Amino acid sequence: MDKKLYAPDIIKLKGVRKFSMVTAYDYTSALLVSMSDIDIILVGDSLGMVMLGHENTLNVTVDEMLIFLKAVKKGAPNKMIVADMPFLSYQIDIKDAIENAGKLIKAGADAVKIEGFEFPIPEITKRLSSMGIPVMSHLGLTPQHVLKFGGFKVQGNTKEDADKIIGASKELEEQGAFCVLLEAVPEEISEMVTKELQIPTIGIGAGRFVDGQVLVWQDLLGINPNRVPKFVRKYANIKDIIIDSLNRYHLDILNSTFPSYEEAHHLKRV
Numbered sequence: 348m349d350k351k352l353y354a355p356d357i358i359k360l361k362g363v364r365k366f367s368m369v370t371a372y373d374y375t376s377a378l379l380v381s382m383s384d385i386d387i388i389l390v391g392d393s394l395g396m397v398m399l400g401h402e403n404t405l406n407v408t409v410d411e412m413l414i415f416l417k418a419v420k421k422g423a424p425n426k427m428i429v430a431d432m433p434f435l436s437y438q439i440d441i442k443d444a445i446e447n448a449g450k451l452i453k454a455g456a457d458a459v460k461i462e463g464f465e466f467p468i469p470e471i472t473k474r475l476s477s478m479g480i481p482v483m484s485h486l487g488l489t490p491q492h493v494l495k496f497g498g499f500k501v502q503g504n505t506k507e508d509a510d511k512i513i514g515a516s517k518e519l520e521e522q523g524a525f526c527v528l529l530e531a532v533p534e535e536i537s538e539m540v541t542k543e544l545q546i547p548t549i550g551i552g553a554g555r556f557v558d559g560q561v562l563v564w565q566d567l568l569g570i571n572p573n574r575v576p577k578f579v580r581k582y583a584n585i586k587d588i589i590i591d592s593l594n595r596y597h598l599d600i601l602n603s604t605f606p607s608y609e610e611a612h613h614l615k616r617v
C-alpha cells in the first residue's frame with residue numbers, strides 16, 4: 348500500500364501526475380476505497396442527498412457530517428480525507444468556522460472544503476490555513492448556493508462569470524488554499540484557472556484540463572437510480588446487480604430454496 352497523502356503531497360503532484368478523488372460516506376465503502384489506488388476521499392455534504400434523501404445539501408449539519416466522517420476514517424485510515432464544511436457551519440462568524448473545522452479535523456479529516464469566495468470566505472481560508480487546517484476551495488456550481496442559482500446549473504457561462512471565477516481562485520490561493528475544486532464550469536475556464544494557479548485544481552464536470560477529478564460514489568458505480576449529471580462516467584452498473592440480487596433472494600424465499608440444509612444450524616449429535 349502506498350503512503351498516505353497529505354495536502355503538500357497533493358500540491359507537489361501538480362504538473363507531475365493527475366490525481367483522483369471519490370466521495371465515500373460509510374465504513375464499508377471506505378474499506379473498499381482503502382484497497383484501491385484512489386488518492387483522496389471526500390466526505391461530501393452531498394451525503395444529505397445520496398445518503399439521507401434530501402433535495403439539496405442545505406439541511407446537512409456538522410453533527411451529521413461527523414457521523415459519516417468517523418465511519419469513513421475507520422474504513423480508510425490510509426487515505427487522505429477531505430470533509431465538506433456544511434451550510435452555515437462557517438458563514439456566520441470566524442469563531443464558528445474555526446470551531447466547526449476543528450470538529451471535522453478532530454474526527455479524522457485531513458483537510459476541509461469550503462464553498463464560495465465572497466466575504467468572509469477569504470478570511471476564513473486564511474485563518475484556517477494559518478492554524479494548520481488545509482483548505483480546499485470550491486468554486487463554480489457551489490451546491491450550497493442552489494437557491495440563488497435556481498438549480499444545479501452550469502456556472503461561468505459569461506465572460507464576466509469566468510473572470511470572477513479566475514479572480515476568486517487566485518484570491519483563495521493567496522489566502523492559503525491548497526487546492527481549488529471547480530464544479531460544473533466550462534472547461535475553457537477550468538483550463539485557465541489551472542494554468543494561472545500554482546496550486547492544483549480538481550474538477551467535477553469541469554472538463555479535461557484540471558489537475559484532478561472527483562465523482563460521487565453512487566454516480567460512478569451506477570448505484571444511483573436518480574438522474575445523474577451529464578459529466579458522470581459510470582464505471583459499473585451496480586444498481587442492476589443489486590436489484591437482480593434482491594429479486595433472486597426474494598424468489599429463493601418463495602421457492603423455499605433459501606436457506607439450504609448447509610445454510611441452517613443443526614442440533615449437535617450427543
Ligand SMILES: Nc1nc(=O)c2c([nH]1)NC[C@@H]1CN(c3ccc(C(=O)N[C@@H](CCC(=O)O)C(=O)O)cc3)CN21
Nearest residue numbers: 393396397490499500501531563566571575576577578
Ligand atoms: N449524486 C450526486 N452527484 C453529484 O455530482 C452531486 C450531488 N449528487 N449533489 C450535490 C452536487 C450537485 N451536483 C450537480 C447536480 C446536477 C447537475 C446537472 O444536472 N447539471 C445539468 C446542467 C443543468 C443546467 O446547466 O441547466 C447537466 O446536464 O449536467 C450538476 C451538478 C453535483 N453534486
Ligand SMILES: CC(C)C(=O)C(=O)O
Nearest residue numbers: 370391392393431551
Ligand atoms: C460533488 C462534490 C464536489 C461535493 O462537494 C460533495 O460531494 O459534496
Ligand SMILES: [Mg+2]
Nearest residue numbers: 391392393431
Ligand atoms: Mg459538497
